[in-house]
Amino acid sequence: MKKITILFFLFSAFLSTAQQVVVQDFETPSSYNLNIFAGLAGSIQPDPASGGTRLNTLNLISSSTGEVYQGCEIIQLVNKIKLTTDKTVKIDVYASQAFTMLAKVEGGAGAPNSGASQSYTTPNTWQTLTFTFTQGLD
Numbered sequence: 001m002k003k004i005t006i007l008f009f010l011f012s013a014f015l016s017t018a019q020q021v022v023v024q025d026f027e028t029p030s031s032y033n034l035n036i037f038a039g040l041a042g043s044i045q046p047d048p049a050s051g052g053t054r055l056n057t058l059n060l061i062s063s064s065t066g067e068v069y070q071g072c073e074i075i076q077l078v079n080k081i082k083l084t085t086d087k088t089v090k091i092d093v094y095a096s097q098a099f100t101m102l103a104k105v106e107g108g109a110g111a112p113n114s115g116a117s118q119s120y121t122t123p124n125t126w127q128t129l130t131f132t133f134t135q136g137l138d
Helices: none
Strands: 005-013 020-024 032-037 041-046 056-061 071-076 088-094 099-105 114-120 126-132
């Protein structure tokens, strides 16, 4: 069985400034909803790194019996990602093996759907993946 554990924090550049703003840290369950589908399993867990200081993370585990497009939708209820000028989102990922992730944004006032993919290449360490949402990948 292929097993990939993905844990991440969502970061976003806010408006046109260069400051990074934490959009989701999974510390407040009332700030988001999760929709996990197509055979993926998920739960909120503490930082997996030995001596880690990243508090709560989203732990996702793929299944060899699930669909090839297994996924998790994170619905922001409080802090929204603003991709008007800066269309970049960064997430910190910790996984047991290398993989490629497709991230997608949807919704918003007149905002088109957009996707971006990045590869996680450093198993058992935290790596920041940067997604730039400028095209409609699916």
